Amino acid sequence: MSTSDPGFVRTHSEVADALAEGRPVVGLETAVLTHGLPRDGQPAPGCLRAGGRVAELIGGTPAWDADAPLNLQSVQLLEQAVRHAGAVPAVIAMIDGALRIGLDPGELEALALDETAAKASNRDFGPLSARNASAGTTVAASMRACRLALPAPINIFATGGIGGVHRGWSTRPDISADLRALATEPVLVVASGAKVILDLPATLEALDTLGVPVIGYGTDALPIFTAGLSDDLVVPHRLDDSPAIVDACRRHWSDFGQSSGVLVVNPCPADDAIDPHRMDVLVDAGLAEAAAQGIDGSSVTPFLLASMISDLDLNPISANLSLLISNAALAARIAVDWHAGPDSPS
Ligand code: PSU
Ligand code: MN
Numbered sequence: 001m002s003t004s005d006p007g008f009v010r011t012h013s014e015v016a017d018a019l020a021e022g023r024p025v026v027g028l029e030t031a032v033l034t035h036g037l038p039r040d041g042q043p044a045p046g047c048l049r050a051g052g053r054v055a056e057l058i059g060g061t062p063a064w065d066a067d068a069p070l071n072l073q074s075v076q077l078l079e080q081a082v083r084h085a086g087a088v089p090a091v092i093a094m095i096d097g098a099l100r101i102g103l104d105p106g107e108l109e110a111l112a113l114d115e116t117a118a119k120a121s122n123r124d125f126g127p128l129s130a131r132n133a134s135a136g137t138t139v140a141a142s143m144r145a146c147r148l149a150l151p152a153p154i155n156i157f158a159t160g161g162i163g164g165v166h167r168g169w170s171t172r173p174d175i176s177a178d179l180r181a182l183a184t185e186p187v188l189v190v191a192s193g194a195k196v197i198l199d200l201p202a203t204l205e206a207l208d209t210l211g212v213p214v215i216g217y218g219t220d221a222l223p224i225f226t227a228g229l230s231d232d233l234v235v236p237h238r239l240d241d242s243p244a245i246v247d248a249c250r251r252h253w254s255d256f257g258q259s260s261g262v263l264v265v266n267p268c269p270a271d272d273a274i275d276p277h278r279m280d281v282l283v284d285a286g287l288a289e290a291a292a293q294g295i296d297g298s299s300v301t302p303f304l305l306a307s308m309i310s311d312l313d314l315n316p317i318s319a320n321l322s323l324l325i326s327n328a329a330l331a332a333r334i335a336v337d338w339h340a341g342p343d344s345p346s
Contacts, residue, residue: 012102
């Protein structure tokens, strides 16, 4: 393992060198590896076709191995997309009790195969570390990790969809710590909106209350994760190119002295998106089944994804993979433009 600092927070040497030299770095989470994407399964062949969107963003047709774990290959494609755009990927996870910012390939593979890995939010760091556990990190946990990177914080991070306000919040206030992290950690997060199983209008309201700028990348409508764009939900701001997003963030943090995160929402590429009305039906059916089986809390998303994957003429993996890669690539372009600016603070 090559890291720059001993102790319970360690930045990988490749990431630390890039941060020291002011080169672009993009943080990536691993809850998607341990709890979001399954180990078994394939994207639809069309998703990986030569000349398609995924191929364009990773700089070649993906060398997909039908026998290797889907979750591992997906995160490897995210790293590839970040590198192709000219930035250094920093995959964040807890490994044997240490919070790691950047992993070696063997460590990533071991985590992908580790069925005992926990799902860590930031509240879980201390207790999980005390028992030397390994865990995938949520958006909240990964944003904290970005701020702990040495020798300088990482300020750009990509994920699939953030956590938010769950349906049924008025009887049980299940509100993701991702929202609190967005309110308090000055990190730009690129996501395709929030998880579809959430109460999306309530999630947008909460982001508003918390003072988090939500910026549609080339869209006025809220992206609904794998289901394309909302018919009726509007985001407060729209910016159409990466330099404008860099300007907005610089001014938000430096000129206006604010310390919240910034959420940039990027729609799932249209070719791979699932029809939103179809998605509504599937989510409702999946949630009802989860409730009937007594599944709740952080187990709901993996259950829902599995229930959709078993729907034979639908392949949510293609949509999920496609938006993850698209978000990683956009975050990397923003990171590159950030460092190409006139004065390039970290
Ligand atoms: N979006 C998905 N699948 C996921 C997640 C988001 O489609 O697994 C993960 C992200 O890591 C996010 C976390 O930070 O779920 C939020 O979980 P919770 O609602 O338990 O805070
Ligand atoms: Mn929750």
